[in-house]
Amino acid sequence: MSYAVKELFLTLQGEGVRSGRRAVFVRFAGCNLWSGREQDRASAVCRFCDTDFVGTDGDGGGKFPDAAALAAAVSDCWGAEAAERYVVLTGGEPMLQVDDALVDALHDAGFEIAIESNGTLAAHPGIDWVCISPKAGSEVVQRSGDELKLVWPQAGTDVDALEEWEFANFLVQPMDSEAGEENTRTAIALVLERPRWRLTLQSHKMLGLR
Ligand SMILES: C[S@@+](CC[C@H](N)C(=O)[O-])C[C@H]1O[C@@H](n2cnc3c(N)ncnc32)[C@H](O)[C@@H]1O
Ligand SMILES: Nc1nc2[nH]cc(C(=O)O)c2c(=O)[nH]1
Numbered sequence: 001m002s003y004a005v006k007e008l009f010l011t012l013q014g015e016g017v018r019s020g021r022r023a024v025f026v027r028f029a030g031c032n033l034w035s036g037r038e039q040d041r042a043s044a045v046c047r048f049c050d051t052d053f054v055g056t057d058g059d060g061g062g063k064f065p066d067a068a069a070l071a072a073a074v075s076d077c078w079g080a081e082a083a084e085r086y087v088v089l090t091g092g093e094p095m096l097q098v099d100d101a102l103v104d105a106l107h108d109a110g111f112e113i114a115i116e117s118n119g120t121l122a123a124h125p126g127i128d129w130v131c132i133s134p135k136a137g138s139e140v141v142q143r144s145g146d147e148l149k150l151v152w153p154q155a156g157t158d159v160d161a162l163e164e165w166e167f168a169n170f171l172v173q174p175m176d177s178e179a180g181e182e183n184t185r186t187a188i189a190l191v192l193e194r195p196r197w198r199l200t201l202q203s204h205k206m207l208g209l210r
């Protein structure tokens with residue numbers, strides 16, 4: 001299978017439990033909860049997306065003809081260091097494209113594989129670190145993993161129901177929007193009410209990283 005990748009870059013994981021870790025990010029093109037076009041945002045299932053995932057024209061992006069080609073690009077981007085090789089598959093929605101061949105090729109290249117997914121498609125069982133970020137109004141089928149990252153606030157979210165899901169970590173991330181500061185305050189209030197949850201901030205945005 002070929003893969004449509006918007007951009008591919010080296011940075012630090014900015015979000016979640018593994019925030020601060022050196023990682024290659026592969027941002028797959030396309031999402032099943034929004035077309036990515038501004039004129040469709042108001043009618044999309046997911047309306048707060050902070051990301052351009054349309055097309056393959058970003059830095060390091062392109063159409064990769066097969067898993068070996070994409071794994072080679074990830075490896076080149078990481079560099080020679082053999083230890084702690086770490087790749088984050090994101091998007092758009094990565095589970096629209098991630099398959100056995102890609103998971104095997106990345107593992108063969110020595111990478112630990114993380115995913116950032118909206119959870120509407122089952123995560124590939126070979127992925128080593130599963131982060132699911134549920135979207136109100138969508139049907140989440142992937143209800144287990146390493147971290148559940150709830151962007152807050154989202155009207156229509158049943159937080160009690162989310163707490164029944166099988167995640168090792170429950171994180172709340174303020175929604176980046178015009179109401180950003182208020183969103184941070186309400187996220188803090190959620191954590192103060194519910195000790196099981198922890199606050200995570202999008203540190204890459206504060207640090208000027210991608
Ligand atoms: C762009 S999404 C791509 C992966 C996948 N489609 C998903 O939604 O999880 C990457 C992460 O950014 C989060 N995110 C998107 N827009 C955001 C915003 N405006 N504020 C805070 N987090 C946001 C998502 O919830 C997700 O955890
Ligand atoms: N530095 C950095 N960390 C991230 N963690 C999750 C991201 C994403 O867009 O999936 C992201 C991102 O876009 N940049």
Ligand code: SF4
Nearest residue numbers: 031034046049092118
């Ligand atoms: S599901 Fe993820 S990529 Fe898709 S629109 Fe929402 S935040 Fe953006």
Ligand SMILES: [Mg+2]
Nearest residue numbers: 050051090210
């Ligand atoms: Mg991002």
